Amino acid sequence: MTRPAATAFPTPDDLFENAPCGYLVLSEDGTIRMVNGTFCRWLSCARAELVxxxxxxxLSVSSRIAYETHFMPLLRLGGASHEISFDFLDAGGGAFPASVSALFCPAGEQESSIRLTVFPAVQRRRYERGLLEAREASEVARHSELETGKLREQFVAVLGHDLRNPLAAVSAGIRALSREATTERGARVLVLMEGSVQRMFGLIENILDFARARLGGGIVLTQCITDQLPAILSQVVDELRATNPDRVIDASFDLRTPVECDPSRIAQLVSNLLGNAISHGAADRPVRLSAVSTASGDLTVIVTNEGPTIPPDAMDRLFEPFVRGASSGYSEGLGLGLHIASEIAKAHDAVLDVTSEDSVTSFRLRLSAVRAS
Structure with missing residues (x-):
């Protein structure tokens, strides 16, 4: 069917016949009474084959069902229907995707009629199909990642648990050897070995805590009202001094009031913060630890080191797992220490924050005696 040449100022008949959309007029029972040339060309049909x-x-089978059960009832009820997707069948039986809007004109002097406009929807369908496929692919990838992550975390938990037994045996052997007569050089080697073992224990505990948190167990607390924090934190400092003999750790405690907490978890948090400060702080400057409890039982712990300021973009990710600093010469650790410290603080309904400016970085734990219910 050849499209006639358009004139500069189309007549109403030409505007109907050669509009950039399909026009149809139906009787109330859906019989085609009028159809324009555009729609005929799209379906490769002669007008006589349609009228x-x-x-x-x-219509395709699915579109015919939608037409009978949705389109026509909606049209009779509301008098109009807009942007309904249909697949028309062309002369060869192929599908022509279209978007249809209709207006019901009730009977007046003439019989009732239905006026339709039809727009091609090939690109729209392709776009919608692409969106659907992308969403399905995203869902598949997400479920796969969740399963992979769960298996990885289970593996890490099992591995961390199984590593503790042989490591405990190594630690016991080192302690047994340290009680025997040995050379000064041998004693230094045993101290270094014990420091490495303790560092490995710390890494394993961080791995296990991380795996428990990710697998839904969370950080487990055993809380009590304790006045033993000075002794417990002093032991943490002594252990770190022993394993880092070239570093200065200044500690001051004003813990005359008992505090309700999990003492071992607070010790772990402080150990992680001190370890982070030692790793990333200036080697020739001391690391400072202060812990204060108030008469009401509030606890404040501050760990400070001097050295490079933490960049603003890194501050936002500082407590995320597996985020490691870029300090010169530092390559050990898994990037879990600060994350575990943050999780311990959350488990206590406490706040752990950080400031870093003028070459001074401070981590502060604030644990209130009045907890959120």
Missing amino acids: GKRIAAR
Whole structure:
């Protein structure tokens, strides 16, 4: 069917016949009474093949169901229907995707009629199909990642648990050897070995805590009202001094009031913060630890080191797992220490924050005696 040449100022008939959309007029029972040339060309049909036929006969099976059960009832009820997706069948039986809007014109002096506009929807369908496929692919990838992550965390938990037994045997052997007569050089080697073992124990505990948190167990607390924090934190400092003999750790405690907490977890938090400060602080400057309890039982712990300021973009990710600093010469650790410290603080309904400016970085734990319910 050849499209006639358009004139500069189309007549109403030409505007109907050669509009950039399909126009149809149906009787109330869906019989085609008028159809423009545009729609005929799209379906590669002669006008005589369409006029007088039910429009449902030119719809795919699924579109015919939608036409009978949704389109026509909605049209009769509301008088209009907009942007309904249909697949028309062309002369060869192929699908022509379209978006249809309709207006119901009730009977007046003439019989009732239905006026349709039809727009091609090939690109729209392709876009919608692409969106659907992308969403399905995203869901598959997400579920796969969740399963992979769960298996990885279970593996890490099992591995961390199984490593503790042989490591405990190594630690016991080192302690047994340290009680025997040995050379000064041998004694220094045993101290270094014990420091390495303790560092490995710390890494394993961090791994296990991380795995428990990710697998839904969370950080487990055994809380009590304790006045033993000075002794417990002093032991943490002594252990770190022993394993880092070239570093200065200044500690001051004003813990005359008992505090309700999990003492071992607070010790772990402080150990992680001190270890982070030692790793990333200036080697020739001391690391400072202060812990204060108030008469009401509030606890404040501050760990400070001097050295490079933490960049603002790194501050936002500082407590995320597996985020490691970029300090010169530092390559050990898994990047879990600060994350575990943050999780311990959350488990206590406490706040752990950080400031870093003028070459001074401070981590502060604030644990209130009045907890959120």
